[in-house]
Amino acid sequence: MRGGAMVDAAAFRDMLSQWPSGVTIVTTLVDGVRHGMTASSFSSVSLSPPLVSICLDRKLYTHGLIADSGVFGVSVLAKDQAELARRFAGMVPEVTDRFAGETWSTATTGVPLLDSGLGWVDCTVVHQHPGGDHTIFVGEVSAAHTARRTAPLLFHSRGWGQFADVLPDVAALSDSGLVAALAARDGDAAWVAEAAARVAATGIRVRVLDLTTGDAAAVPLPDGASGSALVADPGQARQALDLGVPTLELALADPREAAQVVERLGPLAPRTSVIVPHAFLPRCADDVLAAVHVLSGAGVLEICLDDTAGEATLLEIRATLQEAVGVARPVPLRVSLEDRDRLGLVKALTALKSGVNHFDTTLVGLDGALATEDLIRLLGTIDVHTPVDGAALGLLAEHVRRRLADRADLPARRHDLSPYPPDHVGAAG
Numbered sequence: 001m002r003g004g005a006m007v008d009a010a011a012f013r014d015m016l017s018q019w020p021s022g023v024t025i026v027t028t029l030v031d032g033v034r035h036g037m038t039a040s041s042f043s044s045v046s047l048s049p050p051l052v053s054i055c056l057d058r059k060l061y062t063h064g065l066i067a068d069s070g071v072f073g074v075s076v077l078a079k080d081q082a083e084l085a086r087r088f089a090g091m092v093p094e095v096t097d098r099f100a101g102e103t104w105s106t107a108t109t110g111v112p113l114l115d116s117g118l119g120w121v122d123c124t125v126v127h128q129h130p131g132g133d134h135t136i137f138v139g140e141v142s143a144a145h146t147a148r149r150t151a152p153l154l155f156h157s158r159g160w161g162q163f164a165d166v167l168p169d170v171a172a173l174s175d176s177g178l179v180a181a182l183a184a185r186d187g188d189a190a191w192v193a194e195a196a197a198r199v200a201a202t203g204i205r206v207r208v209l210d211l212t213t214g215d216a217a218a219v220p221l222p223d224g225a226s227g228s229a230l231v232a233d234p235g236q237a238r239q240a241l242d243l244g245v246p247t248l249e250l251a252l253a254d255p256r257e258a259a260q261v262v263e264r265l266g267p268l269a270p271r272t273s274v275i276v277p278h279a280f281l282p283r284c285a286d287d288v289l290a291a292v293h294v295l296s297g298a299g300v301l302e303i304c305l306d307d308t309a310g311e312a313t314l315l316e317i318r319a320t321l322q323e324a325v326g327v328a329r330p331v332p333l334r335v336s337l338e339d340r341d342r343l344g345l346v347k348a349l350t351a352l353k354s355g356v357n358h359f360d361t362t363l364v365g366l367d368g369a370l371a372t373e374d375l376i377r378l379l380g381t382i383d384v385h386t387p388v389d390g391a392a393l394g395l396l397a398e399h400v401r402r403r404l405a406d407r408a409d410l411p412a413r414r415h416d417l418s419p420y421p422p423d424h425v426g427a428a429g
């Protein structure tokens, strides 16, 4: 039964245009000839059996072809493929061969499947439901493939778009470099301890002990302040706990050690922040992601991705984090970023927009790392809350800077000279 009033066609279209969707290319093959069109009506239908649907205008050429062939493929487009979407929607009239310039695979049914998209499903039509001037084709999936892991192309309000990266509401900081950097250039242990205590009092966890360099005693912190110890192995981890430092940081020399290290950590894993070196080097990406996976599964306290050589670019940081954040969940990812190229804050913003809200910094950037007080100021301007007393921290940074003013030579951050990463691409195999 139909209702009395009919919606105004333009109002209906306008409303539909406000529904955001992904974008796919639906393809088919008839008598060895391939054809394809852009479609956003792709939807998952059932897991068992594996079914998806597409909804096609009965007037379209592709509609008739799929009704005849009984097979179709759906390739999901990536954020940078709007041009391809336009071409397959018939919006680039000068293009005669929509398929040109791309590589296409086939799976079970023989329909073309786009190699450079996010992924595809290969389907056989099992139902055709009438849907007004459209037909709902339900396809049973015989093969599925996920190719690139990057952001999808979106369609909204008659325009192409991408996900906007959303900033987190809160961020947490720890200072991993101040104590070592001050101790290296100011022999006054009492002053170093006071500076560390004052940073901790602003609400930042401070690394107060580095057992990897043979420190014997932790810099004492006031009650309620949070301190951590850098350790190289589970033996040193137990030593740090005996010295009264509650949080452990363990630096892997090589991301491929992760499984072995968590096994040796055993019950200490939930107290340990594990630092993964060379985390943003593209040639180490597989090792780094595998390490993040293992560490997350072991339930470590945090996973810290370290720009060990200090050379990570914005795009490398973004590419790594886009994958690693999801793999790490629910374990928080922390990043340790450098500021030697004075792009440290932009890198931090990139990390924030990629879903990271834990940072390792150093007051005044004394060891080349991003400066704690700079990051606090940035967070304040973009409404990301931190439990840190930013005003107190700013004063403290100024105090440290003035005291060290006569020593202009900022020492380089100590970098691990382990044999990892492999020098050449492909050295691992």
Ligand SMILES: Cc1cc2nc3c(=O)[nH]c(=O)nc-3n(C[C@H](O)[C@H](O)[C@H](O)COP(=O)(O)O)c2cc1C
Binding pocket: 023, 036, 037, 038, 039, 040, 041, 042, 055, 056, 057, 060, 061, 062, 063, 085, 088, 089, 090, 091, 155
């Ligand atoms: C973003 C976008 C999504 C589209 N989604 C669909 C869809 O789901 N169903 C449909 O019938 N047409 C859809 N179209 C329109 C077809 O892509 C267009 O009519 C195309 O030229 C059909 O190709 P053909 O005429 O070769 O069959 C969409 C177009 C765009 C730009």
